[in-house]
Amino acid sequence: MTGVLGEATIRELDIGMTGSVVGPGDPDYETARGVWNRAIDKRPALIVRANSTEDVARAVGFARSEGRPIAVRGGAHSLAGFSTCDDGIVIDLARLNDVQVDVEARRAFAGGGTR
């Protein structure tokens, strides 16, 4: 599916999310859609700035119900531009950047948005 998502549809997703959503009408859309490789110039229908795993699950369900592709954005360093897409839902993990190191077990856990 392509085209702009309606206000009411976006509101449905937004309600109950702890993160935020950025659409083409928002002032920070141009900044939010940018990735490291400036040659990539894609225009997602919506960018979901997830604050929690629940937000991510909600965004996946939303994309599925709207028939939109999903791009997962971690550090946004993919040279090929795999962290964004046209007309789809970008799930931005930048806020999920918690890092925990368990020295005893010699294990580290890093959120998907960790740089």
Ligand SMILES: Cc1cc2nc3c(=O)[nH]c(=O)nc-3n(C[C@H](O)[C@H](O)[C@H](O)COP(=O)(O)OP(=O)(O)OC[C@H]3O[C@@H](n4cnc5c(N)ncnc54)[C@H](O)[C@@H]3O)c2cc1C
């Ligand atoms: C300047 C520079 C230096 C680098 N240096 C190094 C280095 O020293 N060592 C090294 O190993 N790498 C290096 N890289 C490569 C870079 O670190 C890798 O591309 C890295 O894996 C990007 O991670 P990211 O979190 O930024 O992914 P993002 O760019 O955020 O990409 C998201 C990832 O999610 C995947 N994805 C997107 N949508 C979906 C979906 N719907 N379903 C499933 N998966 C999806 C994409 O394929 C992509 O892998 C460098 C890159 C740059 C630009």
